[in-house]
Amino acid sequence: MDSKCITFSSRYVDDIIVIYDATRTNPETIVGHANSMHSNIQLSPTLETDNQISFLDLLIIRISQQLEIDIYRKPTTTDTTINYLSDHPMEQKLAAYRYHIERVLRLPLIRTRQLREWQNILHIATSNNFPTTFLEKLKQQIQRKITTPPPTKNTENNTKWTTFTFCLPHIRKITNLFRHTNVKISYTCSNTVAQLTNPASGHNIPPHNKSGVYCLTCKPCNLSYVGKPDGT
Numbered sequence: 001m002d003s004k005c006i007t008f009s010s011r012y013v014d015d016i017i018v019i020y021d022a023t024r025t026n027p028e029t030i031v032g033h034a035n036s037m038h039s040n041i042q043l044s045p046t047l048e049t050d051n052q053i054s055f056l057d058l059l060i061i062r063i064s065q066q067l068e069i070d071i072y073r074k075p076t077t078t079d080t081t082i083n084y085l086s087d088h089p090m091e092q093k094l095a096a097y098r099y100h101i102e103r104v105l106r107l108p109l110i111r112t113r114q115l116r117e118w119q120n121i122l123h124i125a126t127s128n129n130f131p132t133t134f135l136e137k138l139k140q141q142i143q144r145k146i147t148t149p150p151p152t153k154n155t156e157n158n159t160k161w162t163t164f165t166f167c168l169p170h171i172r173k174i175t176n177l178f179r180h181t182n183v184k185i186s187y188t189c190s191n192t193v194a195q196l197t198n199p200a201s202g203h204n205i206p207p208h209n210k211s212g213v214y215c216l217t218c219k220p221c222n223l224s225y226v227g228k229p230d231g232t
Contacts (some may be wrong), residue, residue, distance in 0.1 A: 014169075017055045019067075048135075057103075062068070070113050084129040087186040087220070089166045094138060097125060101139050105146055163188050 018030060027045055035044050051062040054107045059072035080094045082088050118139075125135050159182050164171060166187035175185040209222065217224045 015056060017053075017060070020164050022109070057165050058107075069107060069108065070109065071107075079124045079127045081124060084131070084134075087166075090191060091187065092189075093130075094134075097121065097135060097138060099143065101135070101142050102146075105139075105142060136164070158182050159184055161186060165189070 020027075020030060027047055031043060031045050035041050048060075048062065053060050054072045057072055061068045061070060082093045086093070100117075100121045104114055104121070109117065122132055122135060125132065151162040161184045163186050164175060165182060166189055171187070178185055215224050215226045
């Protein structure tokens with residue numbers, strides 16, 4: 001069977017991948033049939049190029065009569081994550097790397113692609129001041145989690161979650177008091193960009209507070225960043 005791939009995307013539906021027999025149909029027939037189902041359906045197809053097609057965060061590669069996958073990143077993807085030196089909970093700093101590492105370990109990637117992706121993860125980490133030893137240790141933890149069967153869940157577990165505002169150094173000492181209780185702690189930050197750029201309420205906004213040139217002031221260190229909406 002001469003199989004090929006096609007994907008559809010729209011503002012109101014999830015991405016769809018279709019694998020079809022090229023000896024029996026073609027993309028135009030598939031698109032025409034899908035769009036004829038309802039007057040509001042107008043799908044835009046993306047055809048495979050050089051036996052490859054991107055679908056979500058995967059690159060699907062057609063080799064002979066089988067499919068292989070690789071990690072796909074958009075051309076606009078940046079290497080920016082929460083910096084290791086930032087005043088954020090370590091859980092939040094490592095969240096992106098947990099996702100990247102677990103993805104590369106769980107996906108059926110061939111060895112060369114897995115090693116290449118691991119080098120990409122290390123590059124992203126070093127670009128954000130993370131020690132590579134941190135990533136090596138995190139990778140080992142995730143590998144053990146994947147290979148070790150999960151413990152039997154206790155149906156009578158009465159675990160409760162609460163949120164603390166993260167502020168070093170005392171917050172760790174405070175939350176450690178709950179370590180052996182059924183109360184779990186998650187952290188939140190009170191000095192985010194969204195909060196700093198939140199427009200003032202009401203219609204009587206002073207002239208100097210209107211949109212245009214803006215100033216973001218960090219409350220703990222009192223340093224300011226001045227810029228315009230276009231990023232300059």
